[in-house]
Amino acid sequence: MALSPAPEDFTPLEGGVAARAAALAGRGRFLEALNPEQRAAVETIDGPLLVLAGAGTGKTRVLTTRIAHILSSGRARPWEILAVTFTNKAAREMRERIESLAGPGAEALQWLGTFHAISAKILRRHAELAGLKSNFTILDTDDQIRLLKQVLQAENIDDKRWPPRALAHQIDAWKNRGLSPDHVPAGEAQSFADGKGKKLYALYQERLKVLNAVDFGDLLLETLRLFRENADVLDEYRQRFKYILVDEYQDTNTAQYLWLRLIAQGRHNVCCVGDDDQSVYGWRGAEVENILRFEKDFPGAKIVRLERNYRSTGHILAAASHLIARNEGRLGKTLFTEGADGEKPTVTGVWDSEEEARAIGEDIEQLQRKGHDLEEIAILVRASFQMREFEERFITLGLPYRVIGGPRFYERLEIRDALAYLRCVAQPFDDLAFERIVNTPKRGLGDATLQVLHEYSRRESAPLMQAARVIVETEELKPKPRATLRTLIADFDRWRSLIETTPQNELAEMVLDESGYTQMWRDDKTPEAAGRLENLKELVRAMEEFPDLAGFLEHVSLVMETDESADQRRVSIMTLHGAKGLEFETVYLPGWEEGLFPHQRSLDDSGRAGLEEERRLAYVGITRAKRRLKIFFATNRRIHGLWQTTLPSRFLDDLPAANVEVKEASGGSQYGSYGVSRFANMDSYGSSYSTPGWKRAQTARESGASKPARRTPPMIEGEVLAKSSASARFVAGARVFHQKFGPGTVANVDGNKLQVDFDKAGRKMVLESFVEPT
DNA sequence: CGTAACTCTGTCTGT
């Protein structure tokens, strides 16, 4: 178990005389760079402080300078500061910036991180008080859903009618509000499977305890409970944390808020920085009201407003302000800049998403030719599926890009498998991991075997690994699976015995090789296999940087990203949520269409509040831009595989005409001017069944799904005919193409079945109708 | 037990 930091951990930040002198010398200088309000926010160190910081007003600068100031004035040592962020990216960036202010040693700020990461750390120290072992597993969403499914099945609830996903959502919502099963209000307990919601929640929590596991919500909730039930532990942290800082305070949910308040009520030195206009995590339980409550919870709190924007040009700021002014219920801030007006933001209509990608690609190439830095260009999308089109286009153009927050590295199949192996080694009680890999690669340990293990496991309440160990000594299994299982258990025992003595990356390589997992992918001839092997190598490489296997598994469950080399300058493609806190010279905002942005689901689920949150997201997007802002909307977009005609986003109507330039849609779309405002008379915020877009979608669904024709009809009858007649007969030796297996040569014909030697996949038996001639 | 083909269903944001 982790111990408190030893004093030997001192770093130059706190340590040597020279370092301290240097810090003192620098002190005046970093305060000078601030405006009066920022300076007040930095120098009001003792007592509660709320900083209302508009976009681009130097929020991060205030936070980092404040920390540097606290350290250099000797008021606290690095490990006595609690600094909470919402994303790992924000934490990393803050650490870097503090380092550049106060010199190396920012790693001593060991309590700088996300709510979840800090909670995990606290929880591991006091695991036994929470009924856990300190090496507990952190389940991700996938594991969570799989486990819930088991719970539902055990209760004989039809998981078709009551999808585990929905239960997961419900439980998450409860956890976000700080509610454990016994605190769920009576009325809400009815909400799932005919009133079983509360019971299922309780059963799920029981299962988690047995598995020695927590989910994301538990990290907060269990820490909260730990504090509430153990006054001495709470007191320890209240004493430890002399100063508390919270970034993006508007995004805290109730559980986080309670967590924070509990600690902060010790010394009352808490500084929260937030902007109600940038609250975009309502769907995750964030309560903007927490900002409003601040003064009540901390009487005598000082409030500082930062309204001077240093980031964007006048026109961009005007567009943002005008748009956000449409929201009701704001605290109200007026951002201003003394900078130049700059270029007007542009709004461009295009025919479809393909043209959108093409237009933006060309635009970027033009900037590139003029010498603009690709690092300073970003494309911010509402939903990650929009990214693909840009990726494809940029690949053909050879334009370097980076996708941030796309499909996560650790969510990939092969990475999850590999991690499951490692979890089985490090955490032998980890049943979810065991189930995942027991028959991957295929070793003939199927449902039948697993059934036997489960039965024993349930009877003796023992982990599956333990069950297997016992069962292989009995006659319960057939000889073949019995022998296989015995070998597998022996392998795991052997690997486990090496944990202490073998570097974790070497151990991982050994596990993956000897288990046959890497071989499985080498034998796999599908096109993705090579990439998967690459990813596995990347995983092993990434492990080197960690102190041990447990440390790595902790990191991976909370953060893990692909850190691709930053050697090349690239365009960034990311979601609007992911872009919060960042800034770029040039920002592209594609996909401003009804249904996509604002997203239909937000509207359906949360009505007016949902719309306002979407608008704040638009505000976040616009305010990321320093000098150039280019908004796009397409008339046609493929949604769920169907081409649909879309309408320009209502947010376009929220932009001030005087500050925005409307560009003629290239290709002469009839939507060249979006100004024909179809929402002027609509007071509704739109329900899925009343928007024109939806109705059109219904029609489109009935009438087929071909891409709307632009000038020439895309579907040429001849093509269709040619295809169906050609599938009449194949002869041995003919070259064919299969959607999944690629090109191949027909070896044998048997009625409508063909035996084909595929170039990559080897010989397969396929139905005639599944291949086409080449 | 494993593979190929078929059926169904979701459908965004992220620690």
Add this chain to the structure above:
DNA sequence: CAGAGTTACG
């Protein structure tokens, strides 16, 4: 459309 789950068959 894509992925998960299910069924038929070898």
